[in-house]
Amino acid sequence: MAKPLLELERITVDFLKEEGPVTALSELSLQVFPGETLCLVGESGSGKTLASKTAMRLVEYENGRISRGNIWLGEQDISTWSQERMRTVRGRRAAMIFQEPMSAFDPVFTVGQQLVEAILQHGEKTAKEAWRHAVHLLGRVGIPEPELRMKMYPGELSGGMLQRAMIAMALSCSPELLIADEPTTALDVTVQAQILHLLQELKEEYGMAILLVTHDLGVAAEMADRVAVMYAGRIVEEAPAAELFERPLHPYTRGLLASVARAGLPRGTRLPSIEGSIPSLTAPPAGCRFHPRCPQAVPQCTQSEPPLAGYEGGRRAACWLAEEPGNPESPGGGWQAEAESPAQRSGDDADRRGSRRLEPAAAFAGVRHHDAGTAGEPGTARVPQPAAGLPDAGHGTRVFAKEAAIRSLSAAAPAAGEPGGSPLLFEVRGLCKAYPFGAACCGGRRAGFLPSTASR
Numbered sequence: 472m473a474k475p476l477l478e479l480e481r482i483t484v485d486f487l488k489e490e491g492p493v494t495a496l497s498e499l500s501l502q503v504f505p506g507e508t509l510c511l512v513g514e515s516g517s518g519k520t521l522a523s524k525t526a527m528r529l530v531e532y533e534n535g536r537i538s539r540g541n542i543w544l545g546e547q548d549i550s551t552w553s554q555e556r557m558r559t560v561r562g563r564r565a566a567m568i569f570q571e572p573m574s575a576f577d578p579v580f581t582v583g584q585q586l587v588e589a590i591l592q593h594g595e596k597t598a599k600e601a602w603r604h605a606v607h608l609l610g611r612v613g614i615p616e617p618e619l620r621m622k623m624y625p626g627e628l629s630g631g632m633l634q635r636a637m638i639a640m641a642l643s644c645s646p647e648l649l650i651a652d653e654p655t656t657a658l659d660v661t662v663q664a665q666i667l668h669l670l671q672e673l674k675e676e677y678g679m680a681i682l683l684v685t686h687d688l689g690v691a692a693e694m695a696d697r698v699a700v701m702y703a704g705r706i707v708e709e710a711p712a713a714e715l716f717e718r719p720l721h722p723y724t725r726g727l728l729a730s731v732a733r734a735g736l737p738r739g740t741r742l743p744s745i746e747g748s749i750p751s752l753t754a755p756p757a758g759c760r761f762h763p764r765c766p767q768a769v770p771q772c773t774q775s776e777p778p779l780a781g782y783e784g785g786r787r788a789a790c791w792l793a794e795e796p797g798n799p800e801s802p803g804g805g806w807q808a809e810a811e812s813p814a815q816r817s818g819d820d821a822d823r824r825g826s827r828r829l830e831p832a833a834a835f836a837g838v839r840h841h842d843a844g845t846a847g848e849p850g851t852a853r854v855p856q857p858a859a860g861l862p863d864a865g866h867g868t869r870v871f872a873k874e875a876a877i878r879s880l881s882a883a884a885p886a887a888g889e890p891g892g893s894p895l896l897f898e899v900r901g902l903c904k905a906y907p908f909g910a911a912c913c914g915g916r917r918a919g920f921l922p923s924t925a926s927r
Protein backbone atom coordinates (compact mmCIF):
# COMPACT_ATOMS: atom_id res chain seq x y z
CA MET A 472 0.00 0.00 0.00
CA ALA A 473 1.14 3.52 -0.78
CA LYS A 474 2.51 5.65 2.04
CA PRO A 475 0.15 8.24 3.46
CA LEU A 476 0.63 11.83 2.39
CA LEU A 477 -0.70 13.00 5.72
CA GLU A 478 -0.97 10.95 8.87
CA LEU A 479 -2.25 11.98 12.25
CA GLU A 480 -0.93 9.41 14.67
CA ARG A 481 -2.62 9.13 18.06
CA ILE A 482 -3.15 12.86 18.28
CA THR A 483 -4.51 14.36 21.47
CA VAL A 484 -5.48 18.03 21.57
CA ASP A 485 -6.35 19.92 24.78
CA PHE A 486 -7.77 23.33 25.41
CA LEU A 487 -7.06 25.11 28.64
CA LYS A 488 -10.32 26.36 30.01
CA GLU A 489 -11.28 27.92 33.32
CA GLU A 490 -12.67 24.64 34.58
CA GLY A 491 -9.44 22.89 33.61
CA PRO A 492 -8.02 21.24 30.49
CA VAL A 493 -10.55 19.85 28.03
CA THR A 494 -9.44 17.08 25.75
CA ALA A 495 -11.11 17.84 22.43
CA LEU A 496 -9.36 15.20 20.33
CA SER A 497 -8.33 11.93 21.94
CA GLU A 498 -5.83 9.59 20.34
CA LEU A 499 -7.08 10.46 16.92
CA SER A 500 -5.44 8.62 14.06
CA LEU A 501 -6.14 9.12 10.40
CA GLN A 502 -4.36 8.89 7.10
CA VAL A 503 -4.82 10.62 3.80
CA PHE A 504 -3.20 8.82 0.88
CA PRO A 505 -1.89 10.57 -2.25
CA GLY A 506 -4.63 11.41 -4.72
CA GLU A 507 -7.54 10.23 -2.56
CA THR A 508 -10.45 12.06 -1.00
CA LEU A 509 -10.98 11.29 2.66
CA CYS A 510 -14.22 12.65 4.07
CA LEU A 511 -14.46 13.39 7.75
CA VAL A 512 -18.09 13.19 8.86
CA GLY A 513 -19.96 13.41 12.15
CA GLU A 514 -22.43 15.61 14.01
CA SER A 515 -21.72 19.19 14.86
CA GLY A 516 -19.13 19.42 17.62
CA SER A 517 -17.59 16.02 16.99
CA GLY A 518 -14.21 17.59 16.23
CA LYS A 519 -13.98 17.51 12.44
CA THR A 520 -12.79 21.08 12.04
CA LEU A 521 -10.39 20.67 14.91
CA ALA A 522 -8.86 17.58 13.34
CA SER A 523 -8.33 19.39 10.03
CA LYS A 524 -6.84 22.43 11.74
CA THR A 525 -4.59 20.21 13.82
CA ALA A 526 -3.18 18.70 10.63
CA MET A 527 -1.90 22.18 9.73
CA ARG A 528 -0.92 23.05 13.32
CA LEU A 529 -3.49 25.82 13.41
CA VAL A 530 -5.06 24.86 16.75
CA GLU A 531 -2.14 26.43 18.50
CA TYR A 532 -3.41 29.81 17.37
CA GLU A 533 -6.59 29.14 19.31
CA ASN A 534 -4.97 28.18 22.60
CA GLY A 535 -5.12 24.53 21.68
CA ARG A 536 -2.23 22.28 22.56
CA ILE A 537 -1.18 19.13 20.79
CA SER A 538 -0.26 17.18 23.90
CA ARG A 539 0.42 13.81 22.31
CA GLY A 540 0.98 12.20 18.96
CA ASN A 541 2.69 12.87 15.66
CA ILE A 542 1.69 14.55 12.44
CA TRP A 543 3.41 13.07 9.44
CA LEU A 544 3.55 14.98 6.21
CA GLY A 545 5.26 12.50 3.93
CA GLU A 546 8.40 11.44 5.77
CA GLN A 547 8.49 14.40 8.11
CA ASP A 548 6.92 14.74 11.54
CA ILE A 549 5.69 18.32 11.56
CA SER A 550 4.19 18.14 15.04
CA THR A 551 7.27 19.73 16.59
CA TRP A 552 8.08 22.24 13.88
CA SER A 553 8.14 25.93 14.69
CA GLN A 554 5.23 27.99 13.38
CA GLU A 555 7.81 29.80 11.26
CA ARG A 556 8.74 26.55 9.56
CA MET A 557 5.07 25.60 9.21
CA ARG A 558 4.70 28.54 6.83
CA THR A 559 6.73 26.60 4.28
CA VAL A 560 3.98 23.97 4.36
CA ARG A 561 0.78 25.98 4.53
CA GLY A 562 -0.38 27.32 1.22
CA ARG A 563 2.37 25.36 -0.50
CA ARG A 564 2.31 21.64 0.10
CA ALA A 565 -1.13 21.90 1.64
CA ALA A 566 -3.85 24.49 1.14
CA MET A 567 -7.08 25.05 3.02
CA ILE A 568 -10.50 26.26 1.96
CA PHE A 569 -13.42 27.03 4.27
CA GLN A 570 -17.15 27.47 4.38
CA GLU A 571 -16.81 31.24 4.60
CA PRO A 572 -14.72 32.44 1.65
CA MET A 573 -14.55 36.01 2.95
CA SER A 574 -12.19 34.74 5.64
CA ALA A 575 -9.64 33.84 2.97
CA PHE A 576 -9.60 37.35 1.50
CA ASP A 577 -8.76 40.78 2.74
CA PRO A 578 -11.68 43.03 1.84
CA VAL A 579 -9.48 46.05 1.10
CA PHE A 580 -7.48 44.46 -1.72
CA THR A 581 -8.78 43.25 -5.06
CA VAL A 582 -9.10 39.55 -5.76
CA GLY A 583 -6.37 39.90 -8.36
CA GLN A 584 -3.92 41.61 -6.03
CA GLN A 585 -4.35 38.83 -3.50
CA LEU A 586 -4.02 36.03 -6.00
CA VAL A 587 -0.93 37.59 -7.56
CA GLU A 588 0.64 38.03 -4.14
CA ALA A 589 0.03 34.39 -3.32
CA ILE A 590 1.62 33.31 -6.59
CA LEU A 591 4.59 35.65 -6.19
CA GLN A 592 5.33 34.20 -2.77
CA HIS A 593 6.56 31.05 -4.42
CA GLY A 594 9.24 33.16 -6.08
CA GLU A 595 9.09 31.41 -9.42
CA LYS A 596 7.24 33.94 -11.51
CA THR A 597 7.60 37.58 -12.51
CA ALA A 598 4.77 39.98 -11.68
CA LYS A 599 3.51 39.79 -15.23
CA GLU A 600 3.55 35.99 -15.31
CA ALA A 601 1.84 35.90 -11.93
CA TRP A 602 -0.95 38.10 -13.22
CA ARG A 603 -1.42 35.88 -16.24
CA HIS A 604 -1.42 32.78 -14.07
CA ALA A 605 -3.99 34.33 -11.74
CA VAL A 606 -6.28 35.08 -14.70
CA HIS A 607 -5.80 31.50 -15.87
CA LEU A 608 -6.69 30.12 -12.43
CA LEU A 609 -9.83 32.23 -12.13
CA GLY A 610 -10.89 31.01 -15.54
CA ARG A 611 -10.10 27.44 -14.60
CA VAL A 612 -12.34 27.52 -11.55
CA GLY A 613 -15.20 28.70 -13.74
CA ILE A 614 -15.24 32.43 -13.13
CA PRO A 615 -16.50 34.19 -16.24
CA GLU A 616 -14.57 37.22 -17.48
CA PRO A 617 -11.63 36.57 -15.21
CA GLU A 618 -9.71 39.71 -16.23
CA LEU A 619 -12.62 41.79 -15.04
CA ARG A 620 -12.96 39.92 -11.73
CA MET A 621 -9.29 40.35 -11.02
CA LYS A 622 -9.99 44.04 -10.48
CA MET A 623 -12.95 43.47 -8.20
CA TYR A 624 -12.97 43.49 -4.42
CA PRO A 625 -14.01 40.29 -2.62
CA GLY A 626 -17.23 41.93 -1.45
CA GLU A 627 -18.27 42.49 -5.05
CA LEU A 628 -18.38 38.79 -5.89
CA SER A 629 -21.32 36.49 -5.14
CA GLY A 630 -20.88 33.72 -2.57
CA GLY A 631 -20.43 31.06 -5.23
CA MET A 632 -17.92 33.18 -7.18
CA LEU A 633 -15.95 33.96 -4.06
CA GLN A 634 -15.87 30.27 -3.22
CA ARG A 635 -14.39 29.64 -6.65
CA ALA A 636 -11.88 32.46 -6.16
CA MET A 637 -10.82 30.89 -2.86
CA ILE A 638 -10.29 27.58 -4.63
CA ALA A 639 -8.17 29.41 -7.23
CA MET A 640 -6.13 30.86 -4.38
CA ALA A 641 -5.65 27.38 -2.92
CA LEU A 642 -4.53 26.07 -6.31
CA SER A 643 -1.98 28.84 -6.78
CA CYS A 644 0.67 26.67 -5.14
CA SER A 645 -0.35 23.36 -6.75
CA PRO A 646 -0.74 21.70 -3.36
CA GLU A 647 -0.40 17.97 -2.82
CA LEU A 648 -3.17 18.20 -0.26
CA LEU A 649 -6.29 20.31 -0.16
CA ILE A 650 -8.06 20.57 3.17
CA ALA A 651 -11.65 21.69 2.66
CA ASP A 652 -13.87 22.40 5.65
CA GLU A 653 -17.57 22.41 4.70
CA PRO A 654 -16.70 24.20 1.45
CA THR A 655 -20.22 24.11 0.05
CA THR A 656 -22.43 24.24 3.14
CA ALA A 657 -23.39 27.89 2.71
CA LEU A 658 -24.25 27.54 -0.97
CA ASP A 659 -27.54 26.61 -2.60
CA VAL A 660 -27.77 23.09 -3.98
CA THR A 661 -27.12 23.91 -7.60
CA VAL A 662 -23.98 25.92 -6.87
CA GLN A 663 -22.96 23.29 -4.32
CA ALA A 664 -23.10 20.60 -6.99
CA GLN A 665 -21.03 22.73 -9.35
CA ILE A 666 -18.34 23.40 -6.76
CA LEU A 667 -18.15 19.73 -5.77
CA HIS A 668 -17.83 18.79 -9.41
CA LEU A 669 -15.08 21.38 -9.83
CA LEU A 670 -13.20 19.95 -6.86
CA GLN A 671 -13.41 16.47 -8.37
CA GLU A 672 -11.99 17.73 -11.65
CA LEU A 673 -9.21 19.68 -10.00
CA LYS A 674 -8.28 16.74 -7.85
CA GLU A 675 -7.62 14.67 -10.96
CA GLU A 676 -6.00 17.49 -12.88
CA TYR A 677 -3.62 18.43 -10.08
CA GLY A 678 -3.26 14.94 -8.64
CA MET A 679 -4.20 16.33 -5.22
CA ALA A 680 -5.43 14.51 -2.19
CA ILE A 681 -8.44 16.06 -0.48
CA LEU A 682 -9.34 15.99 3.18
CA LEU A 683 -12.97 17.03 3.09
CA VAL A 684 -14.84 17.93 6.26
CA THR A 685 -18.60 17.68 5.90
CA HIS A 686 -21.63 16.94 8.01
CA ASP A 687 -23.53 16.05 4.84
CA LEU A 688 -23.46 12.34 4.08
CA GLY A 689 -24.70 13.06 0.58
CA VAL A 690 -21.61 15.14 -0.09
CA ALA A 691 -19.47 12.39 1.38
CA ALA A 692 -21.15 9.79 -0.83
CA GLU A 693 -20.42 11.84 -3.90
CA MET A 694 -16.88 12.79 -3.09
CA ALA A 695 -15.23 10.29 -0.81
CA ASP A 696 -12.91 7.46 -1.62
CA ARG A 697 -12.79 6.75 2.09
CA VAL A 698 -14.84 8.04 4.99
CA ALA A 699 -13.87 8.55 8.62
CA VAL A 700 -16.69 9.03 11.11
CA MET A 701 -16.00 11.14 14.19
CA TYR A 702 -17.81 11.17 17.50
CA ALA A 703 -16.84 13.24 20.54
CA GLY A 704 -13.26 13.80 19.48
CA ARG A 705 -12.54 10.30 18.25
CA ILE A 706 -12.73 8.30 15.08
CA VAL A 707 -15.39 5.64 15.57
CA GLU A 708 -15.39 4.14 12.12
CA GLU A 709 -13.33 4.35 8.97
CA ALA A 710 -13.82 2.51 5.69
CA PRO A 711 -13.78 2.79 1.93
CA ALA A 712 -16.86 4.86 1.04
CA ALA A 713 -18.87 2.18 -0.74
CA GLU A 714 -18.40 -0.31 2.09
CA LEU A 715 -19.21 2.20 4.78
CA PHE A 716 -22.49 3.18 3.15
CA GLU A 717 -23.46 -0.37 2.32
CA ARG A 718 -22.51 -1.94 5.60
CA PRO A 719 -21.81 0.50 8.39
CA LEU A 720 -20.27 -1.34 11.35
CA HIS A 721 -20.76 1.24 14.08
CA PRO A 722 -24.23 1.96 15.51
CA TYR A 723 -23.43 5.67 15.35
CA THR A 724 -22.73 5.46 11.61
CA ARG A 725 -25.95 3.48 11.19
CA GLY A 726 -27.81 6.19 13.07
CA LEU A 727 -26.37 8.93 10.88
CA LEU A 728 -27.30 7.04 7.73
CA ALA A 729 -30.80 6.25 8.98
CA SER A 730 -31.45 9.93 9.52
CA VAL A 731 -30.96 10.71 5.83
CA ALA A 732 -34.14 10.63 3.74
CA ARG A 733 -34.43 7.51 1.65
CA ALA A 734 -36.05 6.82 -1.66
CA GLY A 735 -38.90 4.37 -1.46
CA LEU A 736 -40.16 5.43 1.97
CA PRO A 737 -43.79 6.55 2.01
CA ARG A 738 -44.21 10.28 1.59
CA GLY A 739 -44.16 12.09 4.90
CA THR A 740 -42.28 9.38 6.71
CA ARG A 741 -40.64 10.73 9.80
CA LEU A 742 -37.02 9.74 9.86
CA PRO A 743 -35.32 8.43 12.92
CA SER A 744 -32.80 10.65 14.55
CA ILE A 745 -30.18 9.84 17.11
CA GLU A 746 -31.68 10.81 20.46
CA GLY A 747 -29.66 13.03 22.73
CA SER A 748 -26.58 15.01 21.89
CA ILE A 749 -22.82 14.82 21.84
CA PRO A 750 -21.51 14.51 25.40
CA SER A 751 -19.61 17.25 27.15
CA LEU A 752 -15.92 16.83 26.58
CA THR A 753 -15.22 18.02 30.12
CA ALA A 754 -16.79 14.88 31.52
CA PRO A 755 -17.24 12.32 28.74
CA PRO A 756 -19.17 9.16 29.63
CA ALA A 757 -17.18 6.19 30.83
CA GLY A 758 -16.66 3.30 28.46
CA CYS A 759 -17.80 3.92 24.92
CA ARG A 760 -18.61 7.61 24.55
CA PHE A 761 -21.62 6.77 22.42
CA HIS A 762 -23.20 4.29 24.82
CA PRO A 763 -25.79 6.67 26.38
CA ARG A 764 -27.31 7.18 22.92
CA CYS A 765 -26.75 3.72 21.52
CA PRO A 766 -29.77 1.47 20.96
CA GLN A 767 -27.57 -1.60 21.09
CA ALA A 768 -25.45 -0.84 24.13
CA VAL A 769 -24.65 -3.77 26.42
CA PRO A 770 -23.12 -3.56 29.93
CA GLN A 771 -19.59 -3.89 28.57
CA CYS A 772 -20.08 -0.62 26.64
CA THR A 773 -20.61 1.34 29.84
CA GLN A 774 -17.43 0.00 31.39
CA SER A 775 -14.66 -0.09 28.88
CA GLU A 776 -13.80 1.90 25.85
CA PRO A 777 -13.70 -0.12 22.63
CA PRO A 778 -10.47 0.26 20.66
CA LEU A 779 -10.48 1.29 17.00
CA ALA A 780 -10.03 -2.25 15.76
CA GLY A 781 -9.21 -3.40 12.26
CA TYR A 782 -11.66 -5.39 10.15
CA GLU A 783 -11.61 -7.00 6.76
CA GLY A 784 -11.15 -4.74 3.74
CA GLY A 785 -9.05 -2.09 5.48
CA ARG A 786 -11.95 -1.06 7.70
CA ARG A 787 -11.74 0.09 11.27
CA ALA A 788 -14.43 0.46 13.91
CA ALA A 789 -14.52 1.22 17.62
CA CYS A 790 -17.45 -0.80 18.90
CA TRP A 791 -17.67 -3.92 21.03
CA LEU A 792 -20.47 -5.14 18.80
CA ALA A 793 -19.04 -4.27 15.41
CA GLU A 794 -19.37 -7.33 13.27
CA GLU A 795 -17.00 -8.62 10.71
CA PRO A 796 -18.02 -7.53 7.22
CA GLY A 797 -19.71 -10.37 5.39
CA ASN A 798 -22.31 -11.04 8.06
CA PRO A 799 -25.65 -10.10 6.62
CA GLU A 800 -27.37 -7.56 8.79
CA SER A 801 -29.73 -4.79 7.89
CA PRO A 802 -27.92 -1.45 7.65
CA GLY A 803 -30.75 0.30 9.48
CA GLY A 804 -30.39 -1.99 12.48
CA GLY A 805 -31.66 -0.35 15.63
CA TRP A 806 -33.11 2.70 13.90
CA GLN A 807 -36.61 2.74 12.49
CA ALA A 808 -38.49 5.13 10.26
CA GLU A 809 -42.02 6.11 11.28
CA ALA A 810 -44.90 6.91 8.98
CA GLU A 811 -46.43 10.35 9.43
CA SER A 812 -50.16 10.94 9.67
CA PRO A 813 -51.98 12.24 6.58
CA ALA A 814 -52.86 15.46 8.41
CA GLN A 815 -49.20 16.35 8.65
CA ARG A 816 -48.85 16.12 4.93
CA SER A 817 -51.65 18.38 3.77
CA GLY A 818 -49.49 21.50 3.67
CA ASP A 819 -47.25 19.97 1.10
CA ASP A 820 -50.12 18.82 -1.03
CA ALA A 821 -51.54 22.33 -1.19
CA ASP A 822 -48.17 23.45 -2.37
CA ARG A 823 -48.37 21.11 -5.31
CA ARG A 824 -51.82 22.10 -6.45
CA GLY A 825 -51.87 23.42 -9.96
CA SER A 826 -48.66 21.69 -10.82
CA ARG A 827 -48.52 19.14 -13.53
CA ARG A 828 -46.38 16.18 -12.88
CA LEU A 829 -43.63 14.87 -15.01
CA GLU A 830 -42.37 11.36 -14.94
CA PRO A 831 -40.30 11.32 -11.80
CA ALA A 832 -36.64 10.70 -12.13
CA ALA A 833 -36.31 12.37 -15.44
CA ALA A 834 -36.88 16.09 -15.47
CA PHE A 835 -33.40 16.90 -14.34
CA ALA A 836 -32.06 15.34 -17.48
CA GLY A 837 -34.20 17.49 -19.70
CA VAL A 838 -32.05 20.50 -19.04
CA ARG A 839 -29.29 19.47 -21.33
CA HIS A 840 -30.36 16.49 -23.31
CA HIS A 841 -32.17 18.00 -26.17
CA ASP A 842 -32.23 14.93 -28.30
CA ALA A 843 -34.07 12.52 -26.05
CA GLY A 844 -37.69 12.59 -25.05
CA THR A 845 -40.68 14.67 -25.96
CA ALA A 846 -42.53 17.44 -24.27
CA GLY A 847 -46.11 17.42 -25.38
CA GLU A 848 -49.44 18.76 -24.25
CA PRO A 849 -49.90 19.58 -20.60
CA GLY A 850 -50.39 16.42 -18.65
CA THR A 851 -48.81 14.27 -21.29
CA ALA A 852 -45.35 15.69 -20.89
CA ARG A 853 -42.69 13.14 -21.28
CA VAL A 854 -39.10 13.78 -20.57
CA PRO A 855 -35.90 11.87 -21.16
CA GLN A 856 -35.34 8.68 -19.30
CA PRO A 857 -32.69 8.64 -16.62
CA ALA A 858 -30.45 6.37 -18.60
CA ALA A 859 -30.32 8.92 -21.39
CA GLY A 860 -29.55 11.92 -19.35
CA LEU A 861 -28.52 11.35 -15.80
CA PRO A 862 -24.83 11.34 -15.23
CA ASP A 863 -23.47 9.11 -12.58
CA ALA A 864 -22.20 11.65 -10.10
CA GLY A 865 -19.58 9.19 -8.96
CA HIS A 866 -19.56 6.17 -6.68
CA GLY A 867 -22.99 5.16 -7.90
CA THR A 868 -24.68 8.41 -6.90
CA ARG A 869 -27.51 9.42 -9.18
CA VAL A 870 -29.48 12.60 -9.26
CA PHE A 871 -33.19 12.46 -9.80
CA ALA A 872 -36.24 14.53 -9.13
CA LYS A 873 -38.84 13.05 -6.84
CA GLU A 874 -41.55 15.62 -7.27
CA ALA A 875 -40.84 16.85 -10.74
CA ALA A 876 -43.57 19.13 -11.91
CA ILE A 877 -44.13 21.68 -14.59
CA ARG A 878 -44.83 24.67 -12.43
CA SER A 879 -45.11 27.20 -15.15
CA LEU A 880 -45.37 26.07 -18.67
CA SER A 881 -44.56 28.73 -21.13
CA ALA A 882 -43.26 28.75 -24.62
CA ALA A 883 -40.00 30.62 -24.71
CA ALA A 884 -38.42 32.15 -27.74
CA PRO A 885 -36.84 29.50 -29.94
CA ALA A 886 -33.18 29.20 -29.16
CA ALA A 887 -30.80 29.48 -32.05
CA GLY A 888 -30.12 26.09 -33.51
CA GLU A 889 -32.71 24.51 -31.24
CA PRO A 890 -33.98 21.32 -32.84
CA GLY A 891 -37.72 21.00 -32.80
CA GLY A 892 -38.78 24.55 -32.16
CA SER A 893 -39.39 26.40 -28.93
CA PRO A 894 -38.49 24.84 -25.63
CA LEU A 895 -40.84 24.74 -22.65
CA LEU A 896 -39.92 26.23 -19.35
CA PHE A 897 -40.20 23.94 -16.39
CA GLU A 898 -39.28 23.97 -12.77
CA VAL A 899 -38.36 20.94 -10.75
CA ARG A 900 -38.73 20.80 -7.03
CA GLY A 901 -37.41 18.36 -4.54
CA LEU A 902 -34.28 17.29 -6.26
CA CYS A 903 -33.13 14.00 -4.88
CA LYS A 904 -29.99 12.06 -5.04
CA ALA A 905 -29.92 8.32 -4.87
CA TYR A 906 -26.86 7.29 -2.97
CA PRO A 907 -25.18 3.95 -2.82
CA PHE A 908 -26.58 3.50 0.68
CA GLY A 909 -30.05 3.74 -0.80
CA ALA A 910 -30.69 7.17 0.57
CA ALA A 911 -31.94 10.23 -1.17
CA CYS A 912 -31.53 13.77 0.00
CA CYS A 913 -34.31 16.07 -1.02
CA GLY A 914 -34.41 19.77 -1.31
CA GLY A 915 -33.58 22.33 -3.84
CA ARG A 916 -35.21 23.28 -7.08
CA ARG A 917 -34.09 23.73 -10.58
CA ALA A 918 -35.55 25.49 -13.53
CA GLY A 919 -34.74 24.62 -17.07
CA PHE A 920 -36.00 24.18 -20.56
CA LEU A 921 -37.49 21.04 -21.93
CA PRO A 922 -37.14 20.59 -25.63
CA SER A 923 -40.32 20.41 -27.57
CA THR A 924 -40.27 18.41 -30.75
CA ALA A 925 -41.21 19.02 -34.32
CA SER A 926 -43.85 16.33 -34.11
CA ARG A 927 -45.97 18.48 -31.87
Ligand SMILES: Nc1ncnc2c1ncn2[C@@H]1O[C@H](COP(=O)(O)OP(=O)(O)OP(=O)(O)O)[C@@H](O)[C@H]1O
Nearest residue numbers: 486495514515516517518519520521522533686752
Ligand atom coordinates in the same frame (compact mmCIF):
# COMPACT_ATOMS: atom_id res chain seq x y z
N1 LIG B 1 -10.84 27.24 20.11
C1 LIG B 1 -11.44 26.35 20.92
N2 LIG B 1 -11.44 26.51 22.25
C2 LIG B 1 -12.01 25.60 23.05
N3 LIG B 1 -12.63 24.48 22.63
C3 LIG B 1 -12.69 24.27 21.32
C4 LIG B 1 -12.09 25.19 20.38
N4 LIG B 1 -12.30 24.72 19.14
C5 LIG B 1 -12.98 23.57 19.27
N5 LIG B 1 -13.21 23.29 20.59
C6 LIG B 1 -13.90 22.10 21.11
O1 LIG B 1 -13.86 21.06 20.17
C7 LIG B 1 -15.17 20.60 19.85
C8 LIG B 1 -15.23 20.24 18.40
O2 LIG B 1 -15.26 21.39 17.60
P1 LIG B 1 -15.18 21.36 16.02
O3 LIG B 1 -15.35 22.76 15.56
O4 LIG B 1 -13.97 20.65 15.57
O5 LIG B 1 -16.47 20.50 15.63
P2 LIG B 1 -17.03 20.13 14.20
O6 LIG B 1 -17.17 18.65 14.15
O7 LIG B 1 -16.21 20.77 13.14
O8 LIG B 1 -18.49 20.76 14.23
P3 LIG B 1 -19.32 21.57 13.12
O9 LIG B 1 -19.95 20.51 12.24
O10 LIG B 1 -20.32 22.31 13.91
O11 LIG B 1 -18.37 22.46 12.39
C9 LIG B 1 -16.08 21.74 20.25
O12 LIG B 1 -17.31 21.27 20.69
C10 LIG B 1 -15.34 22.38 21.39
O13 LIG B 1 -15.66 21.74 22.60
Ligand code: NI
Nearest residue numbers: 519520521652
Ligand atom coordinates in the same frame (compact mmCIF):
# COMPACT_ATOMS: atom_id res chain seq x y z
NI1 NI C 1 -16.60 22.21 11.72
